[in-house]
Amino acid sequence: MDHWSILPDRAFCFSREFAVDSSSAMRSLSNGIELYITRSMMIGNDGSRRKGVKFEMIKAPPAAMISLNFERMLRDLIEVEAVLNNVESLKDGDIVLVDGNLYGRLTHLVEELPLENWRHLPLLIFERLQNLFIKCREKKVMLVGVSKFSRTRVLCSALLNEKGVNITDPLFLDTEIINRFKQGVPGHSTPLLLGEYALERAEEMRIDPESYRKRYFRNIPESQVEWAVKTIRGVSEAPAIAMFHMTPTLGEQPLRVDIPASCLGIDAKIMDVRPYKFVDPSIVEPVVKQLLSGYGGREVYNALLWATDHEVRLGEEAVDTIYRQVIGDELGIQVEYDRSSRRFHG
Numbered sequence: 136m137d138h139w140s141i142l143p144d145r146a147f148c149f150s151r152e153f154a155v156d157s158s159s160a161m162r163s164l165s166n167g168i169e170l171y172i173t174r175s176m177m178i179g180n181d182g183s184r185r186k187g188v189k190f191e192m193i194k195a196p197p198a199a200m201i202s203l204n205f206e207r208m209l210r211d212l213i214e215v216e217a218v219l220n221n222v223e224s225l226k227d228g229d230i231v232l233v234d235g236n237l238y239g240r241l242t243h244l245v246e247e248l249p250l251e252n253w254r255h256l257p258l259l260i261f262e263r264l265q266n267l268f269i270k271c272r273e274k275k276v277m278l279v280g281v282s283k284f285s286r287t288r289v290l291c292s293a294l295l296n297e298k299g300v301n302i303t304d305p306l307f308l309d310t311e312i313i314n315r316f317k318q319g320v321p322g323h324s325t326p327l328l329l330g331e332y333a334l335e336r337a338e339e340m341r342i343d344p345e346s347y348r349k350r351y352f353r354n355i356p357e358s359q360v361e362w363a364v365k366t367i368r369g370v371s372e373a374p375a376i377a378m379f380h381m382t383p384t385l386g387e388q389p390l391r392v393d394i395p396a397s398c399l400g401i402d403a404k405i406m407d408v409r410p411y412k413f414v415d416p417s418i419v420e421p422v423v424k425q426l427l428s429g430y431g432g433r434e435v436y437n438a439l440l441w442a443t444d445h446e447v448r449l450g451e452e453a454v455d456t457i458y459r460q461v462i463g464d465e466l467g468i469q470v471e472y473d474r475s476s477r478r479f480h481g
Contacts, residue, residue, distance in 0.1 A: 138294065138325035139317060140416045142383075145427035149277060150228035152425065153179045154439035155217050157210045157234075158449045161202065162459075165471040169195050169202060172458050173209045175217040176447035180439060184446075185221050187213055190462055196250055205248065208256050211240050215263045218278070219270065227275040230425060232440055236287075237280035237393040238376040240264055241405070242333045244340075244367070246351040254355045258366045265373050272374075272397040279422055280393035283436055285310065287391065290380065293327055293411055303332075303410070309380055313389050323381040323423055325416050328396060330375045330408025341371040341406055371406040374398075379419060383430045390436055394422060 159173040175187040191209065196202055218231055225231070244261045247254040271278045290309040295302055307315075313324070331337040339347045344367035348355075352363050374397040380389040396403045399418050429437040463470045 137297070138290075138413060139320075139322050140325065142321050142323065142381075142427060143420055143424050145430075146424040147428050148421035148425050149230035150226065151179055151181050151230070152429070152439055153177055153183075153218075153225075153229065153231045154437070154443040155214050155231065155233045156440065156443040156447050157214045157217070158447050159206050159210050160449045160454045161206055162454070162476045163195065163473045164476075165473045167195050168192050170462070170470070171206060171209060172449060172454055173206075173213045174447055174449055175213040176443050177217045177221060178439060178443045178446065185217065187217050187220070188458075189213055190458070193250060193253070201249055205250055205253065205256070208248070208260060211235075212256070212260050212263065215240070215260065215267055219263060219267045222267070222270045222274065222276070225271075225274055225276045230277040230279060230422070231271075232437060233278070233280050234282075234440055234444065235280055236282045236285065236378070236391055237264075237278070237395065238329050238333070238378060241370075241373060241376070244370060245335070247354060254352065255359050255363065258352065258363055261370070261373075262366050265369055268374055268395050268397055271395070277398050277422065278395055279398075279426075280391075281426070281437060281440060282391040282393075284388065285380070285391035287378075289327060289329065289332055289378065289411060290324055293413065309391075310389050313380055313382065317382065321382050321384055321387075323392075323416070323419070324379045325413045326377040326379040326394075326419050327411050328375045328377050328401070328403055328408050328414050329411050330403070330405045332408075332410035334370070334405065337370065337406060340367050344368040371404060373405050375401070375403040375405050375408045377401070377414060377419065379416075381423060381426065383427060383436070387433060390426070392419070392422065392426070394419065 155177045157175045162170045171191040173189045177185040244257050248256045287309050288305050291305045291307050291312050292303055344364045347367050348363050374395040377394045379392055382389045431438045435441045459470050
């Protein structure tokens, strides 16, 4: 397989390393309300720990998928805000590892969430993420998304495209192609700069954001319309995302790594890249070396992310005893679960 690089020697190339992750829990209440608890954690190798927690209540939506999407987006939002709220304490030469991919969070900007008072949530995530990209560029902080597993097919699409076969959604996952042709050999794929690849109607967002808003965010409140149009137009200013897969050791499942182009010194915005292009592998070498230094084996793909994941998890005792009591005290009521929640959570 072309576009595969041998791994460099491991080395700590950044001054300080931070890892960010989140967890969440949902409980259905006896009055038809759904309670969501999201918690974030940002841990540094300097011993620092920064925590965040949010509580949200909504009227139970008509479809379970809406609840699942809402909970997932709340986690995305609190992770981005965990870094953004602490970005002033970061310095030139720091690296921040976020659990999960970055490009996928940009593509939330598709349509409104069918949930009263939260229809704007996809736009809010994009706005916060764009602010984070700007801050990291200004402070020269390396922002990296790390995914344990990815179902993307963009590398496969790009390889086929070089052979003259233009397929945007090929049959094979990137991980399948890597395993088939590299057979678990350690290394990393050539970074792909992702632009409009997964953003439908990207041209409309740039040229006529109000038209896009009317089509996909038509039910948001009038007070949010101006902000929504500005946010949609801002997609054209978001940096493209450099994505590559990395196999840390023989036989290991590839990790997916996402880095904003602006953190790599590449002046390329989403609208500049249609739909993707390969870039020089050497630009990600410091990040590869850093990730290799934190690799702890098959179950510990990154030591700091692993520790953050275990510490941020919301256990039943925290949700059903501590936070339940806190919420009840704040509202001045006893928080009663419905039968389904009582069956599993007491």
